[in-house]
Amino acid sequence: MLITTPNLTRPDESYARLIATHEGLDEAGSHALNARLILILMNHIGDDAVLAEAMRLARETGTEAA
Amino acid sequence: MKDLVPERYALAFRLYPYARSPDQDATAPVRHKAIVVGGGPIGLATALDLGRRGVPVVLLDDHEGAGLGSRALCFAKRTLEICDRLGAAAPMLDKGVQWNLGKVFHDDRLLYEFNLLPEGGHAMPAFINLQQPWFEKFLHDAITAAQAEGAPIELRGRNRVDAVIPAADHVTLEVMTPDGPYRIEADWLIACDGARSPLRNMLGLGFDGRVFEDNFLIADVKMKADFPTERWFWFEPHFKSGDSALLHKQPDDIWRIDFQLGWNIDRAKELEPARIRARVDAMLGPDVDYELDWCSIYTFQCRRMAQFRHGRVLFAGDAAHQVSPFGARGANSGVQDADNLGWKLALVVQGIAPDSLLDSYDAERVHGADENILNSTRATDFITPKTPVSKMFRNAVLTLAETLPFARTIVNSGRLSVPCTYDRSALNGPDHPEMPARTRPGSPCPDAPVGQGWLLSHLGQGFILLTIGLDAPESVMAHGLTVPRLALEATPELAARYLGGAKGAVYLIRPDQHVAARWDHYDADAVAAATARAIGKE
Numbered sequence: 001m002l003i004t005t006p007n008l009t010r011p012d013e014s015y016a017r018l019i020a021t022h023e024g025l026d027e028a029g030s031h032a033l034n035a036r037l038i039l040i041l042m043n044h045i046g047d048d049a050v051l052a053e054a055m056r057l058a059r060e061t062g063t064e065a066a
Numbered sequence: 067m068k069d070l071v072p073e074r075y076a077l078a079f080r081l082y083p084y085a086r087s088p089d090q091d092a093t094a095p096v097r098h099k100a101i102v103v104g105g106g107p108i109g110l111a112t113a114l115d116l117g118r119r120g121v122p123v124v125l126l127d128d129h130e131g132a133g134l135g136s137r138a139l140c141f142a143k144r145t146l147e148i149c150d151r152l153g154a155a156a157p158m159l160d161k162g163v164q165w166n167l168g169k170v171f172h173d174d175r176l177l178y179e180f181n182l183l184p185e186g187g188h189a190m191p192a193f194i195n196l197q198q199p200w201f202e203k204f205l206h207d208a209i210t211a212a213q214a215e216g217a218p219i220e221l222r223g224r225n226r227v228d229a230v231i232p233a234a235d236h237v238t239l240e241v242m243t244p245d246g247p248y249r250i251e252a253d254w255l256i257a258c259d260g261a262r263s264p265l266r267n268m269l270g271l272g273f274d275g276r277v278f279e280d281n282f283l284i285a286d287v288k289m290k291a292d293f294p295t296e297r298w299f300w301f302e303p304h305f306k307s308g309d310s311a312l313l314h315k316q317p318d319d320i321w322r323i324d325f326q327l328g329w330n331i332d333r334a335k336e337l338e339p340a341r342i343r344a345r346v347d348a349m350l351g352p353d354v355d356y357e358l359d360w361c362s363i364y365t366f367q368c369r370r371m372a373q374f375r376h377g378r379v380l381f382a383g384d385a386a387h388q389v390s391p392f393g394a395r396g397a398n399s400g401v402q403d404a405d406n407l408g409w410k411l412a413l414v415v416q417g418i419a420p421d422s423l424l425d426s427y428d429a430e431r432v433h434g435a436d437e438n439i440l441n442s443t444r445a446t447d448f449i450t451p452k453t454p455v456s457k458m459f460r461n462a463v464l465t466l467a468e469t470l471p472f473a474r475t476i477v478n479s480g481r482l483s484v485p486c487t488y489d490r491s492a493l494n495g496p497d498h499p500e501m502p503a504r505t506r507p508g509s510p511c512p513d514a515p516v517g518q519g520w521l522l523s524h525l526g527q528g529f530i531l532l533t534i535g536l537d538a539p540e541s542v543m544a545h546g547l548t549v550p551r552l553a554l555e556a557t558p559e560l561a562a563r564y565l566g567g568a569k570g571a572v573y574l575i576r577p578d579q580h581v582a583a584r585w586d587h588y589d590a591d592a593v594a595a596a597t598a599r600a601i602g603k604e
């Protein structure tokens with residue numbers, strides 16, 4: 001089951017770290033970093049059904065906003 | 067005089083020279099039980115299997131032997147097991163190159179090495195590399211040996227099928243020979259006439275799928291180099307000879323080199339020997355001496371027919387389905403078609419099974435083809451990413467793979483061919499929950515040492531009732547079949563592969579060495595019912 005309720009222990013710190021991680025990278029470098037990060041997190045989650053749910057959610061929310 | 071059946075390609079081995087058949091002088095078309103069209107690996111395997119099962123079979127090919135040229139190279143364990151059942155594996159193993167190790171590179175970095183680590187206790191290795199013409203020659207040698215023992219197989223070279231006229235209970239063929247045309251008829255026609263299948267076109271049947279917009283240059287080079295017997299694969303190689311590259315050893319000091327060239331290329335120019343040599347030099351370095359043995363440029367597609375059975379016509383091999391070569395699934399899956407079809411057609415011809423049994427050939431092998439198409443499509447998408455974002459993820463995987471083992475599981479330079487399990491086949495009978503998943507109904511039997519020999523060499527004539535550590539009658543009669551028992555006691559391999567949590571087991575095994583049903587005790591009625599189901603009588 002994908003967790004969609006608040007689950008971050010330190011939301012502000014984690015978010016700031018995400019932005020800081022990209023510091024000094026050009027656009028291509030940032031995209032590549034994001035790709036690596038997604039893959040690392042995917043492996044951490046592991047469960048294919050949870051990943052499928054997360055991908056669906058990301059796609060659908062993104063499409064609504066656009 | 068005009069050549070009525072011109073050669074479309076040069077031969078590596080002339081195996082079945084044209085000889086005039088009495089059928090050509092008959093006043094009315096002669097009817098045969100089974101006709102196979104196409105003498106590639108799949109047609110040869112099909113004719114051999116049918117003949118060994120006693121079904122009279124005529125094979126027609128518009129050439130007289132195995133084509134020269136560089137195609138299939140990797141032959142998988144299951145193919146070798148099937149060839150062993152057909153009496154053809156020993157010379158393949160002698161001549162073929164065995165390998166287990168692979169290396170994957172990105173640019174100039176070694177990302178990781180892998181070992182196929184074959185499980186112990188199997189007669190056959192995980193893979194051998196052998197040039198396709200040799201594979202075909204060894205199948206042909208086995209046909210010659212089977213003929214000498216009375217197998218009713220007839221091969222007709224330079225017999226080109228020009229028209230096919232299907233009817234409800236037979237098929238008529240118009241065949242062109244160097245002496246002119248003749249007609250013959252078949253109760254059953256097996257079309258093994260390759261990816262361009264003229265028979266498929268004559269019957270107006272579709273062949274839909276995906277074309278990959280990429281060209282691959284295959285260069286087989288002869289050299290006395292001391293590269294190890296390993297599969298080396300480069301993504302975006304530093305030597306810039308292609309977007310990806312592959313180096314793999316074949317017999318006779320020949321190496322297969324494969325360069326991905328992209329879509330918009332000038333074919334003729336890329337095939338100029340000087341240009342090919344420049345690519346190979348960049349890859350091997352300046353000091354390596356070699357000769358170009360064979361070169362060609364291929365494009366690849368993944369597609370299949372909607373159905374492999376059309377009444378009295380059955381399609382097998384590349385005629386029925388085509389995959390990209392990543393994963394070596396073309397010939398390997400076609401040999402499984404032959405394996406699946408042979409016993410079914412034999413039982414139908416012998417009047418033991420209803421002809422609806424052949425619908426299960428369609429269902430089971432369509433399932434196999436879909437599995438192969440899925441795997442080779444995914445490999446192709448990884449090797450040749452289609453969009454900028456997919457290329458970005460691909461390269462992110464490669465970057466991570468250098469240090470993080472998890473990413474290596476995503477790297478896909480071809481998932482090498484493994485046999486298909488016919489899950490949910492209508493022929494499958496009862497399963498037992500405590501027994502291992504790998505031997506569930508529909509699975510090909512994994513091999514195991516038995517006495518001085520091997521389990522698989524006891525399976526494959528007809529149906530077999532395998533009992534492990536259990537009592538049962540010496541044979542069971544059911545629905546016109548006599549099913550002999552193979553009585554074994556548990557060994558560590560048999561226990562791990564066939565018993566799992568059960569104390570003993572009864573397996574009903576099909577003539578293609580796939581499991582039909584299994585129980586933890588012997589029950590005569592259950593075995594009879596499962597046998598009926600496995601031959602389409604239910």
Ligand SMILES: Cc1cc2nc3c(=O)[nH]c(=O)nc-3n(C[C@H](O)[C@H](O)[C@H](O)COP(=O)(O)OP(=O)(O)OC[C@H]3O[C@@H](n4cnc5c(N)ncnc54)[C@H](O)[C@@H]3O)c2cc1C
Pocket residue numbers: 103104105106107108109126127128129136137138139140141198225226227228258259260261264265284364382383384385391394395396397398399400
């Ligand atoms: C570069 C490359 C690498 C490959 N590597 C591998 C690999 O490593 N492992 C693997 O398993 N597969 C591999 N394959 C795939 C493999 O070569 C094919 O899957 C295999 O040849 C299919 O065999 P077939 O018998 O179905 O058809 P084919 O080998 O194409 O044989 C068809 C036969 O039918 C005959 N024929 C055609 N029309 C007529 C007619 N009208 N009348 C009479 N006869 C006719 C032809 O002359 C031919 O002999 C590779 C393919 C390529 C191109």
